[in-house]
Amino acid sequence: MYKFGSEEWVKALQEAINASEAYAEAAKTWEGDFYFIVEPGGPIEKEMVMYMDLWHGKCREAAVYEDRAAKTPAFVISAPLSVWRRVIEKNLDPIQGMMTRQMKIQGDMVKIMKAVKAAKELVECTTKVPTEFPE
Amino acid sequence: MWYFNSPLIVFGEEALCELSRIEGKRAFIVTDANIARLGYVEMVGQQLRTAGLEYQVFAEVEPDPSLQTVRRGAELMRQYGPDWIIGLGGGSCMDAAKAMWVLYEHPEVAPEGINPVEPLKLRQKARLITIPTTSGTGAEVTWAIVLTDTQEQRKLSLGSRENMADIAIVDPVFVAALPPQITADTGMDALTHAVEGYTTAWHNDFCDGLCLMATKLIFHYLPRAVADGKDKEAREKMHNAACIAGLGFGNALAAMAHAMGHSLGAVFHMPHGRAVGLVLPYTIEFTGELMAERYADIARFVGFSVASPQEGARLLANEIRNLAKSIKQPLSLQEAGIAAQAFEAALPKLVENAESDATLVASARIPDSAELQRLYRYTFAGKPIDF
Numbered sequence: 001m002y003k004f005g006s007e008e009w010v011k012a013l014q015e016a017i018n019a020s021e022a023y024a025e026a027a028k029t030w031e032g033d034f035y036f037i038v039e040p041g042g043p044i045e046k047e048m049v050m051y052m053d054l055w056h057g058k059c060r061e062a063a064v065y066e067d068r069a070a071k072t073p074a075f076v077i078s079a080p081l082s083v084w085r086r087v088i089e090k091n092l093d094p095i096q097g098m099m100t101r102q103m104k105i106q107g108d109m110v111k112i113m114k115a116v117k118a119a120k121e122l123v124e125c126t127t128k129v130p131t132e133f134p135e
Numbered sequence: 136m137w138y139f140n141s142p143l144i145v146f147g148e149e150a151l152c153e154l155s156r157i158e159g160k161r162a163f164i165v166t167d168a169n170i171a172r173l174g175y176v177e178m179v180g181q182q183l184r185t186a187g188l189e190y191q192v193f194a195e196v197e198p199d200p201s202l203q204t205v206r207r208g209a210e211l212m213r214q215y216g217p218d219w220i221i222g223l224g225g226g227s228c229m230d231a232a233k234a235m236w237v238l239y240e241h242p243e244v245a246p247e248g249i250n251p252v253e254p255l256k257l258r259q260k261a262r263l264i265t266i267p268t269t270s271g272t273g274a275e276v277t278w279a280i281v282l283t284d285t286q287e288q289r290k291l292s293l294g295s296r297e298n299m300a301d302i303a304i305v306d307p308v309f310v311a312a313l314p315p316q317i318t319a320d321t322g323m324d325a326l327t328h329a330v331e332g333y334t335t336a337w338h339n340d341f342c343d344g345l346c347l348m349a350t351k352l353i354f355h356y357l358p359r360a361v362a363d364g365k366d367k368e369a370r371e372k373m374h375n376a377a378c379i380a381g382l383g384f385g386n387a388l389a390a391m392a393h394a395m396g397h398s399l400g401a402v403f404h405m406p407h408g409r410a411v412g413l414v415l416p417y418t419i420e421f422t423g424e425l426m427a428e429r430y431a432d433i434a435r436f437v438g439f440s441v442a443s444p445q446e447g448a449r450l451l452a453n454e455i456r457n458l459a460k461s462i463k464q465p466l467s468l469q470e471a472g473i474a475a476q477a478f479e480a481a482l483p484k485l486v487e488n489a490e491s492d493a494t495l496v497a498s499a500r501i502p503d504s505a506e507l508q509r510l511y512r513y514t515f516a517g518k519p520i521d522f
Contacts, residue, residue, distance in 0.1 A: 113493045
């Protein structure tokens with residue numbers, strides 16, 4: 001089991017992404033890096049910042065940072081822990097999450113809306129990582 | 136968590152009279168040259184004059200409206216300064232009106248950037264009325280906008296919930312003289328909305344009843360409306376069915392038939408309804424196993440005998456083909472007049488477009504590139520899906 005949001009969890013996700021043929025196919029033209037932010041609230045005292053550089057169906061870099069200053073990614077998606085958990089457990093479609101503004105996104109929405117299948121496959125990869133959520 | 140959006144819907148004979156009761160100063164009518172020629176703009180104008188409104192007409196919307204047309208219309212809108220915008224026509228006119236409205240209120244927004252995630256804060260300058268003149272798109276009650284990027288040869292599925300019209304006027308007077316071919320094409324569009332709205336991955340309790348009812352009405356009244364355009368009952372029922380289907384799929388999302396159909400429309404300039412209607416049975420077969428119970432529900436509700444949920448998808452696909460055949464719609468791309476050579480040359484583009492179409496996200500089963508290629512090949516040949 002990996003603790004959600006830990007360096008180990010992010011690395012395990014990177015491995016899952018790079019092992020996924022479905023993701024490689026769906027995101028073959030995708031170019032863009034992300035911050036996935038877990039907003040403070042409940043067991044999360046301080047904002048959690050996960051970074052992933054997604055490029056042509058692969059994850060080139062994955063890391064956890066102390067704050068947002070380390071990188072200037074093309075996209076930032078932020079949500080409370082409860083929402084991330086619902087996405088990862090496939091109880092919430094990430095596109096639906098964004099459309100209902102449960103997940104906030106900064107970045108080129110035109111590009112995101114063209115990559116909906118890649119987003120679905122990315123979520124599929126997260127389900128491959130045994131995850132322990134903070135309670 | 137999800138939403139159900141709807142305008143105030145005014146329907147039935149004389150619904151147009153509602154326009155004479157609106158309050159405002161200036162209206163901007165977005166339509167096309169054909170609608171103007173048919174006298175429909177004048178009918179709308181008469182009601183606006185009764186209400187004491189001035190109006191200006193933009194009658195330059197083409198089928199599959201382009202980004203350029205939207206920008207041009209929005210510029211004229213800005214010069215005129217309306218407090219009501221009226222989308223009068225088929226889906227192209229109503230979608231163009233929605234997009235122009237966004238650009239009128241927010242000149243900084245690019246039409247291709249209209250999305251359902253970022254708030255638009257519309258209604259600072261104007262509100263929207265939609266008046267359909269075909270019974271198909273349901274665009275009068277959806278917030279979706281389909282525009283065409285002519286340079287990239289692809290359709291863009293855009294929209295924000297704020298794009299929803301304030302008032303939709305669904306008056307059968309506007310479809311009384313619709314030619315049989317357009318009646319058939321647009322009717323298949325409505326059927327696709329109803330079926331996809333019930334079977335999309337985002338289906339929900341609020342839309343299910345609407346989609347079932349619309350499907351039943353369409354199976355019953357579309358052949359009559361095509362066979363005899365003067366059949367007033369069939370016309371009115373089809374006009375209502377298209378609107379009901381619009382509400383159903385608009386709040387549950389369209390799916391794969393739309394992704395594939397949009398691509399066909401952009402590449403081969405096939406009318407939207409014909410394209411999505413042609414593809415629909417194939418996509419039902421492709422997603423059949425995952426939505427077996429739901430396809431069986433539809434078939435039963437329409438009145439077909441379904442022995443088991445497993446046979447629901449196949450049966451419904453076949454009945455849709457029978458319906459299409461009865462109204463002289465093509466059942467394959469070959470029958471639609473697309474030559475084999477042109478099809479093969481366009482296949483990579485067809486797949487690429489469909490893959491990046493936003494409606495694909497809600498499909499119960501999302502095909503990969505290879506599957507999409509096979510789906511198009513089967514659709515070309517008229518072969519039921521067996522994978």
